[in-house]
Amino acid sequence: MPLIEAEEQEEDSSSLSNDKLESNSHHCLCYVPLGIALLVLAGAAAATWYFLDYRPWHLEPSILQFYCGSLQVLNRWYSPDLGQVESRAFWLESAKLQNTLKELIRATELGRYYNSSTVYAFGEGALTFFFWFTLQIPESQQKEITAERVNTVLHQELSTSFNSSGSLSYQTEYRVNPDSLVLLESSVKDIAVLKSTLGCYRYSYVQEDDILRLEGPDYLASSCLWHLRGPKGYMIKLHLEWTLPDCRDRLAMYDAAGPLEKHLITSIYGCSRQEPIVEILSSGPVMSIVWKKAMYSYFDPFILSAQAVPLKACEVNITLREDLELQGKIGTPHYPSYYSPNTQCTWHMMVPSLDYGVTLWFDAYALSRQKHDLPCTQGQWIIQNRRLCGLRTLQAYAERIPVLSSADITIAFTSQISLTGPGVQATYSLYNQSDPCPGEFLCLVNGLCVPACDGIKDCPNGLDERNCVCPAKFQCHEDSTCIEFSRVCNQQLDCVNGSDEEQCSEGVPCGPFTYRCEDGTCLKKPNPLCDSIADCKDLSDEKRCDCGMQAPLSRIVGSLNSVEGEWPWQASLQVRGRHICGGTLIADRWVVSAAHCFQDERLASPSIWTVYLGKYFQNATSHTEVSFKVIRLFLHPYYEEDSHDYDVALLQLDHPVIISPLIQPICLPAPSHFFEPGLHCWITGWGALKEGGHISNILQKVDVQLIQQNICSEAYHYMITPRMLCAGYYKGKKDACQGDSGGPLACKEPSGRWFLAGLVSWGMGCARPNNYGVYTRITQVLGWIKQTMS
Numbered sequence: 001m002p003l004i005e006a007e008e009q010e011e012d013s014s015s016l017s018n019d020k021l022e023s024n025s026h027h028c029l030c031y032v033p034l035g036i037a038l039l040v041l042a043g044a045a046a047a048t049w050y051f052l053d054y055r056p057w058h059l060e061p062s063i064l065q066f067y068c069g070s071l072q073v074l075n076r077w078y079s080p081d082l083g084q085v086e087s088r089a090f091w092l093e094s095a096k097l098q099n100t101l102k103e104l105i106r107a108t109e110l111g112r113y114y115n116s117s118t119v120y121a122f123g124e125g126a127l128t129f130f131f132w133f134t135l136q137i138p139e140s141q142q143k144e145i146t147a148e149r150v151n152t153v154l155h156q157e158l159s160t161s162f163n164s165s166g167s168l169s170y171q172t173e174y175r176v177n178p179d180s181l182v183l184l185e186s187s188v189k190d191i192a193v194l195k196s197t198l199g200c201y202r203y204s205y206v207q208e209d210d211i212l213r214l215e216g217p218d219y220l221a222s223s224c225l226w227h228l229r230g231p232k233g234y235m236i237k238l239h240l241e242w243t244l245p246d247c248r249d250r251l252a253m254y255d256a257a258g259p260l261e262k263h264l265i266t267s268i269y270g271c272s273r274q275e276p277i278v279e280i281l282s283s284g285p286v287m288s289i290v291w292k293k294a295m296y297s298y299f300d301p302f303i304l305s306a307q308a309v310p311l312k313a314c315e316v317n318i319t320l321r322e323d324l325e326l327q328g329k330i331g332t333p334h335y336p337s338y339y340s341p342n343t344q345c346t347w348h349m350m351v352p353s354l355d356y357g358v359t360l361w362f363d364a365y366a367l368s369r370q371k372h373d374l375p376c377t378q379g380q381w382i383i384q385n386r387r388l389c390g391l392r393t394l395q396a397y398a399e400r401i402p403v404l405s406s407a408d409i410t411i412a413f414t415s416q417i418s419l420t421g422p423g424v425q426a427t428y429s430l431y432n433q434s435d436p437c438p439g440e441f442l443c444l445v446n447g448l449c450v451p452a453c454d455g456i457k458d459c460p461n462g463l464d465e466r467n468c469v470c471p472a473k474f475q476c477h478e479d480s481t482c483i484e485f486s487r488v489c490n491q492q493l494d495c496v497n498g499s500d501e502e503q504c505s506e507g508v509p510c511g512p513f514t515y516r517c518e519d520g521t522c523l524k525k526p527n528p529l530c531d532s533i534a535d536c537k538d539l540s541d542e543k544r545c546d547c548g549m550q551a552p553l554s555r556i557v558g559s560l561n562s563v564e565g566e567w568p569w570q571a572s573l574q575v576r577g578r579h580i581c582g583g584t585l586i587a588d589r590w591v592v593s594a595a596h597c598f599q600d601e602r603l604a605s606p607s608i609w610t611v612y613l614g615k616y617f618q619n620a621t622s623h624t625e626v627s628f629k630v631i632r633l634f635l636h637p638y639y640e641e642d643s644h645d646y647d648v649a650l651l652q653l654d655h656p657v658i659i660s661p662l663i664q665p666i667c668l669p670a671p672s673h674f675f676e677p678g679l680h681c682w683i684t685g686w687g688a689l690k691e692g693g694h695i696s697n698i699l700q701k702v703d704v705q706l707i708q709q710n711i712c713s714e715a716y717h718y719m720i721t722p723r724m725l726c727a728g729y730y731k732g733k734k735d736a737c738q739g740d741s742g743g744p745l746a747c748k749e750p751s752g753r754w755f756l757a758g759l760v761s762w763g764m765g766c767a768r769p770n771n772y773g774v775y776t777r778i779t780q781v782l783g784w785i786k787q788t789m790s
């Protein structure tokens with residue numbers, strides 16, 4: 001992101017030098033008389049040149065070239081007053097050194113191009129001074145005067161004069177270390193940014209392993225620059241912590257002593273909610289940070305601290321053991337810190353035999369083949385001589401590395417540009433090359449194993465649902481008859497020879513529809529979890545079943561109004577006494593809801609929310625009602641605002657819920673739980689009774705029918721992802737509405753227990769025909785829910 005607006009740039013560029021830039025000259029074409037006058041002038045100038053031996057390049061259009069750099073003076077030492085821009089010492093020393101710089105350039109062949117120079121800061125130890133200078137180079141010379149050439153010429157001049165004390169003043173007063181020269185090409189914009197920060201310039205030397213808290217910005221200034229240096233052989237690790245939920249401040253980090261765009265590591269805008277803490281690494285012992293004030297002042301929206309960390313070698317040898325479990329992690333140094341601009345890692349892996357390949361499991365990062373030779377902007381990977389580019393995504397991804405002739409695998413990661421990003425990490429494991437996805441389908445697009453023929457296109461290209469004999473149904477072994485899963489192991493013969501009732505009490509090979517017991521064995525019987533029948537040998541399917549039971553209801557209910565205690569897991573999520581969203585109790589301290597309820601910045605902080613359980617009326621307090629504060633709020637890391645994908649959030653309550661018949665968690669399904677299309681389930685909430693209406697006072701309930709994924713996908717023009725589930729009616733009429741968001745879609749199993757199938761997520765209006773309600777599919781986000789709760 002550009003740090004300054006275009007207008008500012010232009011303004012600053014013209015103030016940099018009195019010479020007008022060549023690009024301005026074509027504006028003059030419309031002024032013919034002026035043109036003639038100029039021609040006359042040009043003629044006069046040519047004559048002057050002829051007589052006074054002026055070099056012709058003075059008449060040529062020229063461009064300004066900018067350089068930023070630093071040099072070290074061996075016979076001077078840094079003193080704290082040189083850190084104060086307004087001190088006399090600063091003024092004296094910078095004026096003298098500026099002259100030195102001028103003399104140095106003038107002493108070389110670059111002398112005739114010299115335009116201006118400025119010394120803007122000093123650094124630790126033997127005095128280092130930071131400067132920029134500009135050269136005015138005629139167009140015809142431009143190709144020859146490269147940054148490399150300028151560097152060489154100046155270095156040569158410094159070396160020569162260092163070894164023989166010359167007569168120039170810079171040679172007599174200062175002993176400039178020729179090898180300390182750092183020179184980086186920069187631009188008019190870089191200098192403009194740098195100039196804008198000099199009123200609030202902060203230099204700090206960062207000690208080894210010492211965490212240095214940086215002084216916050218000066219709010220009278222519009223921009224500040226922190227200039228950090230550390231010992232040789234170290235990198236700077238910057239720790240940035242946002243302390244407010246909302247701000248518009250802008251920070252940019254550079255891998256150089258000044259804000260040079262070519263050396264930008266990253267720029268961060270506003271208070272990042274998903275990334276409240278960011279750690280950024282430089283490639284060496286120098287980093288600079290520029291803060292740009294927001295339109296409104298947010299005082300201290302962030303804390304900066306810095307540390308010098310040793311450069312870490314990143315070459316590792318790994319020997320894998322013969323085992324299909326996850327074996328370890330590889331990652332960029334100092335993970336989860338951003339990787340540094342010169343990261344170069346190599347991992348050598350040794351597999352136990354040629355039967356196995358290696359899988360690298362990434363999180364929110366994918367690898368893709370690159371046809372052209374352009375640098376990878378988010379990390380380059382070379383795996384067995386194949387070049388791949390990394391890409392940050394909102395999906396899971398696995399890279400499968402086949403092993404062909406040698407058991408050695410080489411994986412290399414390089415950051416090819418100065419711009420970096422969050423540290424990259426991958427978990428590795430072996431896979432069986434002859435059967436990479438036992439019982440499942442290998443999706444080649446993302447390397448993941450996905451359930452085949454379950455009616456959901458898990459693989460982006462949909463190949464997991466192609467050529468299915470019985471999509472989302474059970475196939476009888478004796479023929480190709482398809483029967484519904486609810487008829488499998490129900491003690492009635494539905495297949496011709498009763499194959500649906502075979503092997504119902506013993507283990508079967510694991511597949512997309514089998515339930516996995518804790519001991520690893522798989523069951524054929526569908527949905528055996530918490531049905532009050534012991535199915536697993538280790539009884540694990542009936543272990544944690546204090547959930548999903550409705551209290552015995554006192555009266556018959558038929559209307560939309562529910563009865564008090566009918567939905568004991570229903571939560572009302574409120575802000576300042578106002579109902580905003582629904583939620584569902586799933587454990588004694590956890591409520592699940594939709595991520596989109598918290599997407600507005602004003603609703604993003606957990607502290608503003610109150611969770612009510614046992615609530616019935618919105619306008620009155622019932623005797624069963626209890627309230628909780630929220631101590632932590634988690635949004636799914638893959639949640640995407642525009643597509644509503646992964647629309648799930650978890651709220652951790654400040655104290656545990658006392659479970660009673662009227663307040664009780666709903667049962668979470670097993671990942672293999674099959675919610676059959678056509679099943680009638682219930683949605684509940686205080687949402688509006690009609691589109692655009694007010695929320696209702698009494699907790700409402702509506703029955704809806706689960707819809708086949710492909711039918712819903714068509715109705716919504718293929719915007720339905722595998723993390724979504726549709727329910728409703730073709731004719732509309734019954735649906736969730738505003739205020740129901742995040743609330744449960746609950747399905748009752750034959751055992752009488754209720755399971756959470758979905759969360760109210762989105763839909764076109766409320767109860768419109770052919771516009772089903774769309775729910776977050778719980779079975780697809782269970783992994784994240786369980787991981788976050790533990």
Ligand SMILES: [Ca+2]
Pocket residue numbers: 450451452453454455456457458459464465
């Ligand atoms: Ca599938």
Ligand SMILES: [Ca+2]
Pocket residue numbers: 487488489490491492493494495500501
């Ligand atoms: Ca049966």
Ligand SMILES: [Ca+2]
Pocket residue numbers: 528529530531532533534535536541542
């Ligand atoms: Ca059971």
